[in-house]
Amino acid sequence: MTIWLKSVIIASVASTLTYASLRDLKNRDIPEVTWLPSLAIAVILNVLHGNYDVIHTALSLLPAALLFAMAIFNMIGGADFLAVLLIGLAHPLFEALPISLLALLYSLFIPLALMAYYVTLNSVKYRKQILRIRCIRGRRFYLYFLGRPISIGEFLNSKFMYPLTIPSGTGGFICRPTFSIDETEEAVKAEIMEFIDRGVIRRNDLIWVTPAMPHVAFLLIGYVLALITPQDLILQVFKLMT
Numbered sequence: 001m002t003i004w005l006k007s008v009i010i011a012s013v014a015s016t017l018t019y020a021s022l023r024d025l026k027n028r029d030i031p032e033v034t035w036l037p038s039l040a041i042a043v044i045l046n047v048l049h050g051n052y053d054v055i056h057t058a059l060s061l062l063p064a065a066l067l068f069a070m071a072i073f074n075m076i077g078g079a080d081f082l083a084v085l086l087i088g089l090a091h092p093l094f095e096a097l098p099i100s101l102l103a104l105l106y107s108l109f110i111p112l113a114l115m116a117y118y119v120t121l122n123s124v125k126y127r128k129q130i131l132r133i134r135c136i137r138g139r140r141f142y143l144y145f146l147g148r149p150i151s152i153g154e155f156l157n158s159k160f161m162y163p164l165t166i167p168s169g170t171g172g173f174i175c176r177p178t179f180s181i182d183e184t185e186e187a188v189k190a191e192i193m194e195f196i197d198r199g200v201i202r203r204n205d206l207i208w209v210t211p212a213m214p215h216v217a218f219l220l221i222g223y224v225l226a227l228i229t230p231q232d233l234i235l236q237v238f239k240l241m242t
Contacts, residue, residue, distance in 0.1 A: 005045055010227065012038040013090045014220075017083060021217035028160060028212050030079040035086055042090035051092050060088040060098040067104075074180050076215070083219045087226075096234035099226045106222030111213060115145050122148070129206060136168050138175035146177055147210040152196070153203035156189055163188060164208040167195045178210065 016038040023030045046052055064085040070076045088100035122130055122144045130143055147164040155161055162179035179188075195201045 005049070009042055009045055009090050012041045013086055013223065016086065017216065017220040017223055020079065020083065021214065021220045024079065024214040024216040028077075028214065030082075030216065032078070032082070035082045039086055039089060042086065046089070046092060053092075056094065056098075057092045060092045060094065060100050061085070063098070063100045063104045064088045074182060075178065077181050080215050080219065083216050087219075087223055095231035096238065097231070099223075102226035102229060103219055103222035106225045107215060107218035110218050110221075111215075114213075118146065118148055119144055126206075130208075133165060133175065133208075134172040135165075135175035136170065136172035138177070140175055142175060142177040143208045147208040149206040149208050151203065152192060152201060152205050152207050155207050155209055156192065156203075158209070159185070160212040161185075161209045162212060163192070164210055166191070167200050169195065169198075169200055175208075179212075 016035060020030045020034055023034070064081060067076060067081040067084050071078050071081045084100050084104055087103050088098065091099035126149050129149060130140055133140055133143070143164055150158070150161075155163065162183065162185075164177070164179075165173040165175055168174055192201075192207075196203060201207075
């Protein structure tokens with residue numbers, strides 16, 4: 001494949017990821033049709049140039065298969081899967097590691113850094129408050145890594161935030177590690193308002209929340225970093241490790 005055709009594929013993928021990232025940042029909603037043009041361009045050009053061999057293509061699509069399984073169980077949004085699928089189909093050939101895998105690994109840096117921040121914040125500043133939470137379902141342990149406390153009033157005025165501690169109505173909390181992608185902010189806030197009206201909780205009480213992160217934007221960053229990461233350097237690292 002010529003440099004010009006590679007540039008066409010890269011430009012198609014990058015422009016699609018950029019548009020999808022802007023949608024993700026604005027409203028966390030990306031229409032499925034967004035991915036179709038660049039998927040078609042990537043597949044057609046790679047097929048015409050015979051770039052899809054069984055082993056490399058299978059390895060390149062493994063990250064997408066993993067995300068597909070996670071999406072089935074509502075652990076992530078479908079857009080994350082489609083983004084990694086696009087990268088895998090656009091770049092099926094590699095020397096050391098698939099571009100799709102590198103992009104996915106790079107995209108995890110920000111969430112992992114945020115998790116480290118949560119652990120520090122909750123262990124140092126809010127440890128006593130966490131220990132006072134009575135989880136009638138789930139485990140308190142999740143809260144250290146996956147969220148931070150804000151007042152219920154602040155939560156009601158927030159955007160793209162979902163509670164990890166939900167009042168049970170019986171004096172305890174449902175403590176969960178994540179939220180379902182089928183949940184809507186309006187429904188969750190309406191449920192919290194109902195508990196406030198019943199006097200179960202107050203607006204100045206703390207609630208642990210986690211953000212709905214724009215992971216497609218992280219994948220865009222990961223894609224750019226994956227493209228500029230020398231495959232020869234990765235091979236050298238592998239040799240040093242063996």
